[in-house]
Amino acid sequence: MTTLVVGATGATGRLLVEQLLQRGEAVKAIVRRTGTFNEFITSHPDFTEILASVHDMTVGELAQQVEGCNAIASCLGHNITFKGVFGKPRLLVTDTIRKLCEAVQSTNPAQPVRVVLMNTVGNSNRDLAEKVSFAQRCVIGLLRITVPPLRDNEQAADYLRTRIGQNHETLQWAAVRPDALIDESEVTAYDLYPSPIRSAIFNPGKTSRINVAHFMAELMTDQETWNQWQGQMPVIYNRPE
Known part of the structure; x- marks a missing residue:
C-alpha cells in the first residue's frame, strides 16, 4: 500500500510518516523544503520525497502523485505566526483537500482511496446533533470571524461531508x-x-x-478500524492516567 502525505514536515506529519513506514507501508511526501526528516525516514527504501508546494500544484500535477496511492493523509495546518494565521492562503487545507479529491477522481482508481484529514475538536460534525453550549457557540462564532484557520478547518471537513459524502465511487x-x-x-x-x-x-x-499519528496510521492500514470510522469525524483524547 502507498500513502501520499501532505503536511508531512509538520509536528504530527513527521510522526505519521514514521508510523506508516514502521508498518511496512510505502510513503510519498510532498514537501516545500528538504532536510526536515530523521535518518530513519530519509534512508528508508519505501520513502519518496516530492519537492513542491502542494497548494500551488494543479489538479493534473497532483494526479501524477496520487495515482497508485491507496490512501491520502493531510496533516496540513497554518503556521502559528501572524502571517501564517492571517495571511494567504486563507483556505490552505480546504483548497488542498478539494484538489486532491479531484485528482483522485481524474485517475479513476479501481478501489476507493482513503482520505484521512487531521482536523480539530473545535469543529463540530454537522452530520450529528452534537451538544455545544451557548457560550461555546458564541466563542467559536467569534473565532470563526477573527481566526481564519478555524474557518479553513471547518470548510475542509464540510467538503468531505457534503461533496464526497458517504457513498462516493472513488473516495472514502x-x-x-x-x-x-x-x-x-x-x-x-x-x-x-x-x-x-x-x-x-x-x-x-x-x-x-504521536497518538494522532498512530490513529491516522491505523485508519489507513487496518480494515476494522476503517470500517468503524470511515465517513465520520472521530474525536481522540489521551486516556487519563
Missing part, C-alpha cells in the same frame, strides 16, 4: 479531531468518540501528536 474519508495537542515521545493509551465529551473551549482535554 475520515476527519480526525484531536483536542489540545501536546508532545509525547511514545504512543500511549487513547480513547475515541464519535463526538466531543467535553468542551473544547472551557474544559479541553489533551491529545498527544
